[in-house]
Amino acid sequence: MTNARDKMVSIDSSRDDVRDAIFQSAIELFARRGYYATTIRDIVEKAGVTQPMVYYYFGSKEKLFISCxxxxxxxxxxxxxxxxxxxxxxxxxxxxxxxxxxxxxxxxxxxxxxxxxxxxxxxxxxxxxxxxxxxxxxxxxxxxxxxxxxxxxxxxxxxxxxxxxxxxxxxxxxxxxxxxxxxxxxxxxxxxxxxxxxxxxxxxxxxxxxx
Amino acid sequence: MTNARDKMVSIDSSRDDVRDAIFQSAIELFARRGYYATTIRDIVEKAGVTQPMVYYYFGSKEKLFISCxxxxxxxxxxxxxxxxxxxxxxxxxxxxxxxxxxxxxxxxxxxxxxxxxxxxxxxxxxxxxxxxxxxxxxxxxxxxxxxxxxxxxxxxxxxxxxxxxxxxxxxxxxxxxxxxxxxxxxxxxxxxxxxxxxxxxxxxxxxxxxx
Amino acid sequence: MTNARDKMVSIDSSRDDVRDAIFQSAIELFARRGYYATTIRDIVEKAGVTQPMVYYYFGSKEKLFISCxxxxxxxxxxxxxxxxxxxxxxxxxxxxxxxxxxxxxxxxxxxxxxxxxxxxxxxxxxxxxxxxxxxxxxxxxxxxxxxxxxxxxxxxxxxxxxxxxxxxxxxxxxxxxxxxxxxxxxxxxxxxxxxxxxxxxxxxxxxxxxx
Amino acid sequence: MTNARDKMVSIDSSRDDVRDAIFQSAIELFARRGYYATTIRDIVEKAGVTQPMVYYYFGSKEKLFISCxxxxxxxxxxxxxxxxxxxxxxxxxxxxxxxxxxxxxxxxxxxxxxxxxxxxxxxxxxxxxxxxxxxxxxxxxxxxxxxxxxxxxxxxxxxxxxxxxxxxxxxxxxxxxxxxxxxxxxxxxxxxxxxxxxxxxxxxxxxxxxx
DNA sequence: TATGAATGAGCTTTCATTCAT
DNA sequence: AATGAATGAAAGCTCATTCAT
CATH class of the missing domain: 1.10.357.10 (Tetracycline Repressor, domain 2)
Structure with a gap:
């Protein structure tokens, strides 16, 4: 099912797995609930990552929102x-x-x-x-x-x-x-x-x- | 100094005053900022009343919103x-x-x-x-x-x-x-x-x- | 041991019990540990009060320090x-x-x-x-x-x-x-x-x- | 391009460079701001190195401080x-x-x-x-x-x-x-x-x- | 009716530290 | 020898709400 090439691709693309997961979760939650009703905890829970990762990749909740x-x-x-x-x-x-x-x-x-x-x-x-x-x-x-x-x-x-x-x-x-x-x-x-x-x-x- | 009728009038009108002030402030703030970005404090500050008044007249933030x-x-x-x-x-x-x-x-x-x-x-x-x-x-x-x-x-x-x-x-x-x-x-x-x-x-x- | 007058005095002075407790604890901790090594949690624990009281009475950690x-x-x-x-x-x-x-x-x-x-x-x-x-x-x-x-x-x-x-x-x-x-x-x-x-x-x- | 002697020299001097840079930055920051107001991030930023280097060379913030x-x-x-x-x-x-x-x-x-x-x-x-x-x-x-x-x-x-x-x-x-x-x-x-x-x-x- | 004072829970953010490479 | 990425714990602070008066 998964050959070597797929693996490489997945390795390559996994570079920003965490960032992407945060991004996608953030978009969905911001879109559905709005900025203030969405918490960082909601986002990281949905993304399956830890809180500091948001700050590592985006700097702040506000910057994350603007990025999205x-x-x-x-x-x-x-x-x-x-x-x-x-x-x-x-x-x-x-x-x-x-x-x-x-x-x-x-x-x-x-x-x-x-x-x-x-x-x-x-x-x-x-x-x-x-x-x-x-x-x-x-x-x-x-x-x-x-x-x-x-x-x-x-x-x-x-x-x-x-x-x-x-x-x-x-x-x-x-x-x-x-x-x-x-x-x-x-x-x-x-x-x-x-x-x-x-x-x-x-x-x-x-x-x-x-x- | 204050006769019975005045009292009644002032009580009546003051009750409505407070409720109305909360109501009006709430509408404006909810409309401009949304539900979650609006705090009870914002509302009572704008209305010039104290926080417990919101709970006395409306029960909760949610009920206040619904009322509005x-x-x-x-x-x-x-x-x-x-x-x-x-x-x-x-x-x-x-x-x-x-x-x-x-x-x-x-x-x-x-x-x-x-x-x-x-x-x-x-x-x-x-x-x-x-x-x-x-x-x-x-x-x-x-x-x-x-x-x-x-x-x-x-x-x-x-x-x-x-x-x-x-x-x-x-x-x-x-x-x-x-x-x-x-x-x-x-x-x-x-x-x-x-x-x-x-x-x-x-x-x-x-x-x-x-x- | 405690007569009525004492009680009244204690009632009067108890008006700012919480503020005073925070103040005293803060002074001691700031003095012994310095500003950054002292946490709000330390202060309120020592004072026997809850965290928001610090913000109610002093506004922020910095303002509390300056007050002290x-x-x-x-x-x-x-x-x-x-x-x-x-x-x-x-x-x-x-x-x-x-x-x-x-x-x-x-x-x-x-x-x-x-x-x-x-x-x-x-x-x-x-x-x-x-x-x-x-x-x-x-x-x-x-x-x-x-x-x-x-x-x-x-x-x-x-x-x-x-x-x-x-x-x-x-x-x-x-x-x-x-x-x-x-x-x-x-x-x-x-x-x-x-x-x-x-x-x-x-x-x-x-x-x-x-x- | 790079011969053995160059390597050794560069390794030797670079090792000391990193350690020294951390050490010097740490001294200045600890002295000016105190222990708790100084963060590892402050130190490595000033020193131009990465965070794990502090742990590689000194073990912990506390040990770094004691060393200094x-x-x-x-x-x-x-x-x-x-x-x-x-x-x-x-x-x-x-x-x-x-x-x-x-x-x-x-x-x-x-x-x-x-x-x-x-x-x-x-x-x-x-x-x-x-x-x-x-x-x-x-x-x-x-x-x-x-x-x-x-x-x-x-x-x-x-x-x-x-x-x-x-x-x-x-x-x-x-x-x-x-x-x-x-x-x-x-x-x-x-x-x-x-x-x-x-x-x-x-x-x-x-x-x-x-x- | 009205208030000052109080609270538990939760927020965003940062910390020292470690892991995999 | 060195790094980018990751983490648990804790920081300062604010929230909606309630209590005693």
Whole structure:
């Protein structure tokens, strides 16, 4: 089952086993419970490591949180930036929503964390410099809608900011609901993100395109 | 010096004073910082009362939180329920959004609290029974859109849940951003809620109505 | 044995029993072990109170230390200031040494604490503003010797600073040794402070007076 | 590239380098901050080595401290023992004070460490066996003054212990003040040790000699 | 009603030390 | 001879809560 090569790989990758375990546990707990309701003891217990390891690898609870958030947000932003912009507006919107679904499929916690982060006015007062990262995807969407207005594809009386927030707000809220419903408590809104995003596309396009 | 009537008045009003002060401080702090980042000390300091008063009037931090949330949510639900349902769908949507703006104008923290509450999967694990209240307005919107579909006003291929979430998600996110931008940190999305809701109406109606 | 009046007194004075117990334990432990080797747990155990009481009454370990030091030093300075300055230099020197002995008899730890404090260059880096208090007695002695030089009582070639340090250094070191020998470990220098101060007087007066 | 001789040399010198670096850093930090306020991390950071090296070369923090103190104290004692005892009492006193100044000039920290050590009743509870070394110079001075009494040079009513403590206490306190004033904080007593010791000699001799 | 004082439990963090390599 | 990684124990401190008055 395990040949020599696998072993080597596992040795290599085991270099940061502890760090990774802390990181993963931290993301999940921060995402589900928030910063203050998550304790270092929770994190290390889930990760199966000892408390000082958090300080060895990350320095403090705050720095651990920032590491988690920054790393996730960077990855998210990068994924959105990979969308080819030389496509039609309708296709871009579809791609934007698909990327959101992919991210959620790959790491549901990252979406939760982002939503929580965006909506917590003072819970993370010292982490403002991450705000720009968190809002980057929305900003990208705003720009694309603005361009589409310039090109006459989107109606001139449509506000790109509102539109972007509708797309982003609805798709993230849909995922947030899906996560809660699946993992925590039955709240009755359990559609698949894919279904939501298909509907969002249709409604948005119907509502903002010319003609 | 102090006659019986004065005493009664002062006792009556002072009782409410203390309870109200705690209540108001708690709402604001819970809304801005979340449940776990808010301490009893923070609350009583802001309210200008002593710690045991919280336990005298509310029993515990948890019960205080539930009181705050329940009271606010009930008020919010009641306000939405006051909307006359014997009006056109377009007018109902407008009224729904207007009510949201009124609530925000009257008590911005209640909106913040609701948004946070909805998006926090495990931060408030023991307070699940409030979930129904929190989702009531969305549910009402879903029902109205459903009726409008039955009446042939809204297209049959439109999902009422997605639509409701788009309306609700965008309008609450807009307010949340407005609050943060005005009171806490400049994040660059500072349109007035009214502007947002006007745009939302237009886009939604354009996207879902028949013809 | 205990009449009503005693009870009342004890009730009155019991108001700050806990604070006093912490204060006394802290002084003794800080004096004997130094700041860093003394833990809050040590202090409260000795005082028979719980940990949060330290924070209730003093705010932090650092503030507790500063409170102890400042209060003791103020008392010490005040005692030295009570010496009548309208007496002969020889009598002043005697009085100065006697006051030192009285303080030591009353509160040996205060002398220990002062000596340790004076000699610890960086152990208490944030407590510099207490330094002035700690050096006040020496400064007073310097001034008196200076005056005695002006009056022709002390020889002009004698440096008042050196003289004061000899008096102060020897008498405090003598007490420090006495304390250690009596309470901690036999180190073989166990003369009574009174004996030391008599000798110091004699030697100093023989060494600095005119003729 | 590297031949055997080079290896040996580099091994030899590097071994001493690491040990010495730890030793020097430890002395300075222990002297300035005391035992408990100094951490192994502080020491290795200052020395530019890794933590386990302390354990490899010294076994433990406690043993490192004892090594430092013992080595310094032995050197100090040896220096005092080098004073020729076949000289006049006055010259011996001068030589004694000069040696103190030389030691301070060569290694100010050793003086600080000794003073702190002597005055710390319980900070170093397990290191009592070093006490004898620390007090050796004073003991030597006591003996010499005793001899001078026997020889009729010093007055019979003079106590040699008090005298020794005055000499030792004043000269070490003078150096301690000088160090603090020069390296840490302005406390206003900044005379050079040489000046102090000249004055001490004069006052002591004037105060204790016959005639 | 209201308060100052008190508490057990738990928090984040750091310490001296050791292990595997 | 040297290191990065790991650990148990304990540090200072704060929390929600309660008691006596």
């Amino acid at each position: 958030v920054r790393e996730l947000f960077k990855k998210i932003v990068k994924t959105y930036e990979n969308i080819d912009t030389n496509i039609s507006f309708a296709n871009y919107l579809k791609a934007f929503l698909d990327v959101g679904n992919d991210i959620y499929a790959d790491s549901p916690e990252s979406v939760l964390l982002m939503v929580n982060y965006i909506h917590s006015p003072e819970e993370y007062p010292k982490f403002k410099n991450i705000k720009n990262l968190a809002w980057k995807p929305v900003q990208m969407l705003i720009d694309v809608i603005g361009d589409a207005k310039d090109d006459g594809i989107v109606r001139k009386d449509i506000d790109q900011i509102t539109t972007a927030i509708m797309v982003f707000g609805a798709s993230t809220m849909g995922k947030s609901l899906h996560y809660i419903n699946k993992n925590i408590a039955d709240i009755g809104f359990d559609e698949e993100p894919k279904y939501f995003s298909g509907q969002i596309q249709k409604i948005i396009l119907g509502g903002i395109l010319n003609n | 949330v329940r009271e606010l949510f009930k008020k919010i639900v009641k306000t939405y329920e006051n909307i006359d349902t014997n009006i056109s769908f377009a007018n109902y949507l407008k009224a729904f959004l207007d009510v949201g703006n009124d609530i925000y104008a009257d008590s911005p923290e209640s909106v913040l609290l609701m948004v946070n509450y909805i998006h926090s999967p495990e931060e408030y694990p023991k307070f699940k029974n409030i979930k129904n209240l929190a989702w009531k307005p969305v549910q009402m919107l879903i029902d109205v859109i459903g009726d409008a579909k039955d009446d042939g006003i809204v297209r049959k291929d439109i999902d009422q849940i997605t639509t409701a979430i788009m309306v609700f998600g965008a309008s609450t996110m807009g307010k949340s951003l407005h609050y943060i931008n005005k009171n806490i940190a400049d994040i660059g999305f500072d349109e007035e809620p009214k502007y947002f809701s006007g745009q939302i109406q237009k886009i939604i109606l354009g996207g879902i109505l028949n013809n | 030091v400042r209060e003791l030093f103020k008392k010490i300075v005040k005692t030295y200031e009570n010496i009548d300055t309208n007496i002969s230099f020889a009598n002043y020197l005697k009085a100065f040494l006697d006051v030192g002995n009285d303080i030591y008899a009353d509160s040996p730890e205060s002398v220990l604490l002062m000596v340790n404090y004076i000699h610890s260059p960086e152990e208490y880096p944030k407590f510099k503003n207490i330094k002035n208090l700690a050096w006040k007695p020496v400064q007073m002695l310097i001034d008196v010797i200076g005056d005695a030089k002006d009056d022709g009582i002390v020889r002009k070639d004698i440096d008042q600073i050196t003289t004061a340090i000899m008096v102060f250094g020897a008498s405090t070191m003598g007490k420090s040794l006495h304390y250690i020998n009596k309470n901690i470990a036999d180190i073989g220098f166990d003369e009574e402070p009174k004996y030391f101060s008599g000798q110091i007087q004699k030697i100093i007066l023989g060494g600095i007076l005119n003729n | 103190v013992r080595e310094l104290f032995k050197k100090i004692v040896k220096t005092y023992e080098n004073i020729d005892t076949n000289i006049s009492f006055a010259n011996y006193l001068k030589a004694f004070l000069d040696v103190g100044n030389d030691i301070y000039a060569d290694s100010p920290e050793s003086v600080l460490l000794m003073v702190n050590y002597i005055h710390s009743p319980e900070e170093y509870p397990k290191f009592k066996n070093i006490k004898n070394l620390a007090w050796k110079p004073v003991q030597m001075l006591i003996d010499v003054i005793g001899d001078a009494k026997d020889d009729g040079i010093v007055r019979k009513d003079i106590d040699q212990i008090t005298t020794a403590i005055m000499v030792f206490g004043a000269s070490t306190m003078g150096k301690s003040l000088h160090y603090i004033n020069k390296n840490i904080a302005d406390i206003g007593f900044d005379e050079e040790p040489k000046y102090f010791s000249g004055q001490i000699q004069k006052i002591i001799l004037g105060g204790i000699l016959n005639n």
